[in-house]
Amino acid sequence: MNKKWAVKRITINLALNEAKNLEKYCDQTGRPATDVIRELIRGLATTRSE
Template structure:
């Protein structure tokens, strides 16, 4: 996998941060991997939305 070149910083509420931390602990994955997977999932959602139009 190519090395990422872009860094994004964003704010979370404490409950959102806690939820992310808990999910990472349960799955044994780090936050970066989890957030990347969620972002990649957007591609499928966009494709599905375009097909419905």
């Protein structure tokens, strides 16, 4: 199956400890940072509570 993605590229600045935490997590899980970040973004609550 061939997935086609509509892509929007973003750049983020991380503090050194944040970058190290992400790298350590990726090393431990064997997952790339892009997958980890996408999963975290998908888990964000997007409903507005007024």
